[in-house]
Amino acid sequence: MISHVYLQELIARTNIEELIGTYTPLKRAGRTYKGLCPFHSEKTPSFVVYPDSQSFYCFGCGVGGDAITFVKKINNLDYVESVKMLASRAGMKLPEEDDAQGTLRSRVLALNRDVARFYFACMNGEVGIAARKYWRGRGLSDATIRRFGLGYAPDSFGESLSYLKKKGYTQEEMLASGIVKKSEKGNLYDVFRNRVMIPIFDVRGNVIAFGGRNLGDEKPKYINSPETLIYKKSHTIFGLNIAKKSTSRRYILCEGYLDVISLHQAGFDTAVAACGTALTPEQVRIISDYADEVVLCYDGDEAGQKATARAMELFSNSTVKVTVLTLPAAKDPDEFIKRRGADAFRHLLDGAGNALEYKMAKVKEQYDITVPDGLLNYLKDCIEILAQQATPTEQDVYAGRLAQETGVEKQRILQQLETVAKNYSKRRQRQIQQDLLKEGINSIRLPLGVSGNQALGAANAEQQLIGALLKQPELLEQVKGNLRPEELILPEMRQTYSLILQRNKEQLSFELATLSGELSDEVMAQLSRVLAQNYEIQFTPGDIQLYLSRIQGAKHQSKEAAKMEPDQLAAYLQKLKQQKKPTDFSGDE
Ligand SMILES: [Zn+2]
Known part of the structure; x- marks a missing residue:
């Protein structure tokens, strides 16, 4: 703990x-x-x-x-x-990371750096002739090879192992690095054999893992380091350690390590790739910390197109502007640059279509717009896209383009857009209202066998009371002698109140942020809602008295109100909400 x-x-x-x-x-x-x-x-x-x-x-x-x-x-x-x-x-030492684990971590980091040097030396030695030939064949210069620390793992089960032993690394450290494995018989052996090696750096420039590629066409083409205590695929962006030094905030997100390397060599120093097979939300957030704009540059095949769609979806929740690069007649950026050169690529990059254009172009492929039906459907789908995703300026621009393209008057397209957008926003508002109502019912969920108006009133009072204690801890003095946790009917509030009492007994503070280790996410969300609804309210001892009497009065609840239908309950909750209306943010929608 x-x-x-x-x-x-x-x-x-x-x-x-x-x-x-x-x-x-x-x-x-x-x-x-x-x-x-x-x-x-x-x-x-x-x-x-x-x-x-x-x-x-x-x-x-x-x-x-x-x-x-x-x-x-x-x-x-x-x-x-x-x-x-x-x-x-916050620049703090990590909690409960005992010294043993901290030491292992730094040993594994050192081991990775050493083994990267070893691979580099092997590539430059006699055993590395084929590897050098391979890198040259990919068009990489010596400077690029050095810059990315590329290397070669010799064709042997024990050379890396004996090198690391000589360097003084223990079996535990070697196994923890993922560079060696243990066989069923208990012998250690090298994971990477006869492969060209690509070190993967973290953002600070530490080698944290490796990708090893086959020299020929045998399978598997790539072997990657397993996840270790220093390497988490879903949190790692290849090339970021270099890209972050660039003056440009426009990043190029590609599929593979070699795309990144050859783009850097061609002068595009913000090329990066996500480690692992699919882009993760965490990787998107990391990129968003550095980039203002991301150009998606995936392969042209089906898998690449799927990856593009996924990336667009993930980035749509971020502040980063996304554009999509389509490579004519090349399967990946590496191939394109080899064939057409860096200038052609830069040209393409500057004219890269944005996500809206990309989506509309995809829609266009589905229809034959030379026939009226196809044209109409194309227009309809584009309007749908613009209504949901475009800013008013974009709507105007693309309505103009669509008008030119289809021969339909721009004014008519805009009118239609407005209608669709209105319906869409109505639908969304309804959805939000339903969700809110549902949430209200969930947030005051009476335990089995307890119901009725009074109980609901008490439940509301319990939430208010706990909110008051979190906001103004000094009020606990008034409460603690007068209320036992068992008197609360909402299990979440009872749990929170018990925790508060316990903290108080231990003379510890109980602000919300110190409770999250011991309360579930649901309870935390409920407490935050109560705080949100009351953020402007200063609770008085009178309020506390009122809450206490409501809570304690509810124990003698009336029988006729005991059976409330769900819709009555919903209506009641709505009323409660209006009486204690939270700050309203829906007014401008
Ligand atoms: Zn939300």
Whole structure:
């Protein structure tokens, strides 16, 4: 378990609006920050960050929590990993990483650097003739080979192994690096044999893994390092250590290591590739930290096109502008540059179509626009795309282009666009309302056998009370002698209250951000919602008295209200919501 003191320091060093601001742009609104929710797609901001309570809440989709929950959710990490990520962001020593593990990590890093040198030396030695020939055959210069630290793993089961032994690495360190493996009989052997080697660097320039390619056409073409304590595929971008030094913020995202290397050689120093087979949301976020624009440059085959669609989808939730590069008559950028040269590639890059154009071009391929039916369907689909995804300026520009292309008047296209856009926004608003209602029912979910008006009133009072305690911890003095956890009917609030009491007994603080290790994401979201709804309210001892009497009065609930139908419950919740209406962000939609 991570200590309370550690968590408090972490929270003190973490600026939640700054943290979240790197994922979605935030605008200050009074004492809060507002932005588009990074967890659901929306055009009007309903996502709010509350620096006072160090929490966030989305009024659109109900997601909420503290900085740790945010990191957890957005990166799909577990609690400890999220704390570690925040710690390294805050420049703090990692928690509970005992010295043994820290030492192993740095030993494995050193081992990787050493073995990369060994591979480089092998390539330049007698055994490396074929490898050198291979790299030259790919058109790589000596400078490029050096820059990327390319090398060759000799055709042997034990040469890397004995080199590493001589360097003083232990069996544990070698196994942890993924460079050697243990056979069933218990013997160690080299994983990479007779392969040209491509080191994979982290963003700081440490060698963290290798890709090894066959010299010939035998399968498998590539063998990659397994994931280790220093290498996480889904978090690694090949080429980023070099690209980040570029003055350009336009990145070129390609499919393979060799595409990246040959693009760099041709002068495109922002070429990168995602490690692993499919681009991950985490990789998208890492790239977004460095790039303002990303040009997708995948292979022209079906797999490449699928990857393009996936990448566009992932980037659509980021702040990065995405364009798509289509390579005429070449299967990948490497081949294109070899055939047509760097200038032709740059030319292509500057004229790269954006994501909207790409989508519209894809639609066009589906129809025969020389016949009226095809033309109409093409137009309809494009209007649908523009209505949902384009800004008003883009809508105007593309309506003009479509008009030219189809011979339909621009004014008519714009009218149609407006109708579709209106319907679309109505549909979305309805959806949000339904979700909110559903969320309301979920958030006040009465336990089995407890129901009725009074109980709902009490449930609401419980949430308010817990919210008050989180906001104004000094109020606990008034509550703790007068309320036992068992008196609360909502299990989530009971759990939170017990935790608060326990912390108080241990003379520890209980601000939201120190609770996330012991409460589920659902409970954290509920607490954040309560804080969000009350962020402007200063609770008084009178409020507390009222909540206490409501909670305790509910124990004698009336019988006739005990059976409430779901829609009555929904209507009741709506009423509750209106009485205590949270800050309204839907007004401008
Ligand atoms: Zn949301």
